[in-house]
Amino acid sequence: xxxxxxxxxxxxxxDPDDALDPxxxxxxxxxxxxxxxxxxxDDLAPLVFGVARRVVRDPxxxxxxxxxxxxxxxxxxxxxxxxxxSVRTWVLTIAHRRAVDTVRSTQASRAREEHAARRExxxxxxPEDAVVTASEHEGVRRCLDSLTPLQSQAVRLxxxxxxxxxxxxxxxxxxxxxxxxxxxxxxxRLRDCLEVQDGA
Amino acid sequence: MAPDVHGLxxxxxxxSLEDEERAEVEAHLAACPxxxxxxxxxxxxxxxxxxxxxxxxxxxxxARVMRTASETPQLPPAVAAGRPRRRRIAGVIAAVAxxxxxxxxxxxxxxxxDDPPAMTAAEVMSAPDARMHKEETSDGxxxxxMSNEMRMVAVDTADLDRPAGMTYQxxxxxxxxxxxxxxxxxxxxxxxxxxxxxLMVTMEPMGxxxxxxxxxxxxxxxxxx
Numbered sequence: 457x458x459x460x461x462x463x464x465x466x467x468x469x470x471d472p473d474d475a476l477d478p479x480x481x482x483x484x485x486x487x488x489x490x491x492x493x494x495x496x497x498d499d500l501a502p503l504v505f506g507v508a509r510r511v512v513r514d515p516x517x518x519x520x521x522x523x524x525x526x527x528x529x530x531x532x533x534x535x536x537x538x539x540x541x542s543v544r545t546w547v548l549t550i551a552h553r554r555a556v557d558t559v560r561s562t563q564a565s566r567a568r569e570e571h572a573a574r575r576e577x578x579x580x581x582x583p584e585d586a587v588v589t590a591s592e593h594e595g596v597r598r599c600l601d602s603l604t605p606l607q608s609q610a611v612r613l614x615x616x617x618x619x620x621x622x623x624x625x626x627x628x629x630x631x632x633x634x635x636x637x638x639x640x641x642x643x644x645r646l647r648d649c650l651e652v653q654d655g656a
Numbered sequence: 657m658a659p660d661v662h663g664l665x666x667x668x669x670x671x672s673l674e675d676e677e678r679a680e681v682e683a684h685l686a687a688c689p690x691x692x693x694x695x696x697x698x699x700x701x702x703x704x705x706x707x708x709x710x711x712x713x714x715x716x717x718x719a720r721v722m723r724t725a726s727e728t729p730q731l732p733p734a735v736a737a738g739r740p741r742r743r744r745i746a747g748v749i750a751a752v753a754x755x756x757x758x759x760x761x762x763x764x765x766x767x768x769x770d771d772p773p774a775m776t777a778a779e780v781m782s783a784p785d786a787r788m789h790k791e792e793t794s795d796g797x798x799x800x801x802m803s804n805e806m807r808m809v810a811v812d813t814a815d816l817d818r819p820a821g822m823t824y825q826x827x828x829x830x831x832x833x834x835x836x837x838x839x840x841x842x843x844x845x846x847x848x849x850x851x852x853x854x855l856m857v858t859m860e861p862m863g864x865x866x867x868x869x870x871x872x873x874x875x876x877x878x879x880x881x
Binding site for chain 2: 493551636647
C-alpha cells in the first residue's frame with residue numbers, strides 16, 4: 457500500500473521533491489521523510505493556523521491545535537487517499553474539525569454567543585504569504601459575495617466562529633430547516649462558482 | 657436511512673452538527689456512495705474558506721511540530737482500504753474512518769471468509785520480533801501478539817469458548833475515544849494496526865457493539881504489548 461501510494465505521487469509529478477505537488481511530498485512523508493514534512497508544514501501551516509486562530513481565538517491554543525493537526529498528518533500520511541481530494545483539503549478538513557471540537561469542549565456556548573454578538577460575523581482578514589495567491593483569495597471572496605446574505609452568514613458563522621447550526625439559527629433568528637438548507641445550498645453555490653472561475 | 661441526512665450535508669461539512677447528528681450522518685455516508693460523492697465534491701469549496709483567514713504562525717511552532725513528528729510513530733496504510741467490504745459493523749466503522757479523515761480515527765480491519773485481511777494474524781504472530789501474550793480467562797486462552805516492526809497487533813480467540821450468540825470484538829482506546837478495530841464474527845483471529853492507546857478485547861453480542869461491554873477479556877497499553 458505504501459509503495460502504491462508513492463507510485464501515485466510519482467506519477468502525478470516526475471520529481472517527488474517538487475514542492476508544488478503536495479501529494480508527492482505527502483507520499484515522501486508517509487515514508488518517514490522529515491524534510492518533506494517540513495516542506496508541507498511551510499506550505500500549509502499559515503492555513504491551518506489561520507483556521508485554528510479564527511475558530512479557537514486564543515493564540516496559544518491555536519498553536520496547540522496546529523501542532524496536533526500536523527502530528528496527525530504525520531501519523532496518517534500513509535492513509536491519505538488522493539482520489540478523495542487534495543492534500544490541502546484533507547489537512548484543512550482535519551484542522552477545522554479539530555479547532556471546532558476544541559472550542560466546543562472547553563467553551564460554554566453561552567460565552568461564545570456573547571463573544572459573537574460583539575463581533576462582526578462577516579469580517580474577513582486579508583491573505584498572508586503566498587499560500588493563497590492574491591487571485592485565489594480574490595476568487596473565493598468574489599464567490600462568497602455571490603451567495604445570498606443568508607447563505608453567506610450561515611456559512612461564515614459556522615465555519616469561522618464554530619457555531620452549531622442551532623446556534624446559527626438562533627443568532628440569525630431563522631428556523632432550523634432554513635439554516636440547514638442555506639448551509640448546503642450556500643456551499644453548493646460556492647463550489648459551482650469556484651469551478652467556473654477555475655475553468656475560466 | 658434517515659432522509660433528513662441529505663439536508664444536513666452542509667452543516668456536516670461546516671462541522672456545525674452536534675456529536676450525535678454527526679455520527680448519524682457519518683454512518684449514513686458510509687453506506688451511501690452518492691452522498692459521499694456530494695460531500696467530497698463540496699469539501700474543497702469548504703476548505704477554500706480557510707484561505708480568507710490565513711495567518712503566519714509564530715516561527716517557534718515549526719521546531720516544536722518537527723520535534724514532535726520525529727518522536728511520533730507513523731501508522732501503516734489502511735489495511736482494508738480499497739477492497740470490497742461486507743456490510744457489517746467493522747466495515748462501517750472502517751468506512752467512516754476513511755471518510756472522515758478525522759483526527760485520531762482508527763481504521764478497522766474487516767474480517768470475513770470472503771474478504772481476508774491484507775495481513776493475517778498468523779503473519780503478525782510469526783514475525784521475528786513478535787511478542788506474545790497469553791491471557792488465561794474463564795472462557796479459555798486468548799493470544800495477543802505485537803510486531804513492532806510491522807506496527808501490527810494480532811488477536812487470536814481460537815482457544816476461547818464462544819457462548820451462543822456472542823462474539824469477540826477488538827478495540828483501541830485512544831485519546832480520541834473508543835474505536836472498534838474489528839469484530840470476530842466468523843474469523844477466530846484478526847490483525848490490526850497499532851494505535852497509540854490501550855488495546856482491548858471484549859465479549860459482545862454477534863455483529864459487535866458500538867461501545868464495549870463490561871465483559872473485558874484483555875486490556876493493555878500498546879507500549880506494553
